[in-house]
Every structure is written in C-alpha cells, then in structure tokens.
Amino acid sequence: MSTESMMERLRRANPVTDAPAGDHGDLFTRIIALPGDHRLAESPPSRRTRPRRRIVAVAIVVGVAALLASTAFAISQLIGGDVVPPPVTQQEYLDAQKQLVLPPGASWPKLIIPEPNSVTNRGGGGGHAVITAMTAWECYWADAIRKGDEAAGQRAHDALDSLLAKHVYEAPVGASENWAPSPMPPTPFLVFAHDGGLQWKRAAYEQAAAGHPGNLIQSCRVNR
C-alpha cells in the first residue's frame, strides 16, 4: 500500500464527515453575556451595558506581576505596602485553607506563582482559596445533580451561599480593579467587579436549585 492510498483510506474512515449544523444563537447570546477579554478595548458601547462577570479577585497579579524584586520593594513602598511577595501570598493561601471547607473528595491544589520576583495584592492568596473553594463546590453540586443526590446538592448550595455571604465582596461602581474592603477582613475574601458577575453567580445557583443547572455546570467546567 502506498502512503498516499493509506492516507486516503484514513480520510475515508473519518467517523464524523460533516461538522454538525444548527441554530446556536442562544449559546452565542449566553456566551457574549459573560465577561469578555478585557484586553480588547474596542468593544462597541452596547457591549458595555451587558452584564459582565469579571472576577477582580485580589488573587490575580494584576499588572504588577513579573517585577523584579527590587522593583517590587520600591513599588510596595510607593503604594503603601499593599503588594506582597510570593511567600506572603503562599502563606495567605495556606491560612485560608484552615478557614474554608472543600467538598468531600476535593483537595487544595498547589498555588503556583511562576515568577519568584513578582508581587501580588495583599489578600490575594486568600482570594485564590475562595475562588478555588467556590469552583470545587460548584463542581460537587453539578456532579450531585448528575447523580440525583439531592442531599449532596443541598450541601453544596448551602456551602456556596455561605461563601457568598462571608467571603465575597462586590467592588463599588467605578472602583479600581485593586479595590479591597477597608478595613481588611480577617477572613479570606474575594472581590467581584461591579459589573453583574456576582449577580450572574447568584442567579446560576438559584437556577440550579430550581432544576436548571446549565450555567452552574458551565461555570464548573470553565473554571476548574
């Protein structure tokens, strides 16, 4: 057999010869209702009015990552010590694990900060733990729904409500992405931008509790 005829045989064996067609307008609408890529500043004005879910998360190393250690020190002095080096963030993450509960079977992933000479907003380690716990409980809930385990589903719903109530804040309108509650909470916290993202989460949980878990499942799959 020649190589060409072998490739032709392989092409003919394609188990899905046509891309499935269909009207996916609803999916398109649901996706673009989510927060988009903030790097694209040229979104049309109408997009700005849509609800966007953008986790500001102090956990994210916004704009100041990859600074050299000396620069980090200078920056921290400059802006009042609100940024911390990786060991502090790691410790915040570990401390938060003692205050947060993961669902059965879940474990805390290692927090990897690739740049040793980077800085993170203070509280970022705790924020990372909160979003990790939220995602773990969302996935646990989605799994419970798939298995028809109502008790596990209720437990996940309660855990997520508790996280929202005790560990999640929404930044005021127009606040910067570095906004943090003042005074700094003693417990780990996560900040959502004032852009509808937090409402999207709450609505997803309410919909899941009412038997419509689509957004919950999507949130689990995309964030885990």
Added chain:
Amino acid sequence: MTNPLDGVGAEERFRSVFSYLGAVAAYARRRGNKDPDALAADVMTIAWRRLADVPVDDPRPWLFATARNLVHADARRARPAVAAPEPAATAVDPVELDPQLDAALRSLSRADREALLLVAWEDLTPSQAARSLGINPTAFRVRLLRARRRLRAKLDDASTGRRCEPKTNLDMETT
C-alpha cells in the same frame, strides 16, 4: 496576526470564531469525547474570554488546541486512579472504525496519531496543524512523515497477518 479586526468590535470578532462551533464539536466527537457539544460550548466560552489570543484570520488551530486540552482533561478525570486493564476500544473512544485501521492507529504514539488525524480528519494544512500542536512547521512535517510511515507499516503488517500491539487508547497528546 491575532488582531486584524481592530475596531470591529469584540462581538463581531467572536462571531467569526463562533462559526467554527460545529467543527470543534466534530473534533471532540472524533476524539471520543462523551459530550462533544458541551465541550465545544466550553471551548467557545474560553475563546470569548481570551479573544485577544484567538487568531482571527485562522482560529481553527487555536480552537482545536483548546479542545484537545479539554478532551484530555475529561479523559483524565474519567480514568480511575488505579486503572483496570481495559479492552482497547473503551474509555475515550466511542467512534467506530475499520478494525484493522483502528488497531493500527491505536498502536501509534499519541503524538503520531494526532498529527495524522489533524491532517486527515480535521483537514488542516501542515502549517495549521503545527500551530495547533505548538511546534514549528518543519518539526510537524517530520513528525507527519514518520507517522505516515509507521501507520503504513502497521497496516502492511496487519494485512500480512502480523499483529499490531495497541499502545494506548485514542486519547490525546499533551503537547
């Protein structure tokens, strides 16, 4: 390369990416994913969130790379911690192929198999397939050449009665 549509708007830009939803679902189905439509929706969600990274002029390599990562992650989650020996055609491969070709494909490495399938089933050019795998086109052409030779040898062996030893299931490579 990534942004020839500056000024057009994110939504319009995403619309052209979203037009490949069916192609992504087909990719997932060909790779044996249990829920290809959901996976394709996830790929599009990620594409929306990282739209600046998606090459507008040719999004398929990027979309297939993302789909590959998700297929692989799904397969890893579905795999038990201590895997019992399974027949070759289980776990991540519900697609049905000609048994001889199926056995020959399974006996290849995942890297070889994906190189062949990106070209034969996804209809990518070698340059596109190279982008999807994150390797340079020359390296891809070499990989493809070797993969074709190996597959042909396996098929020749099979037709002369020698047995192909399955190496892995049709799961994904992690390049």
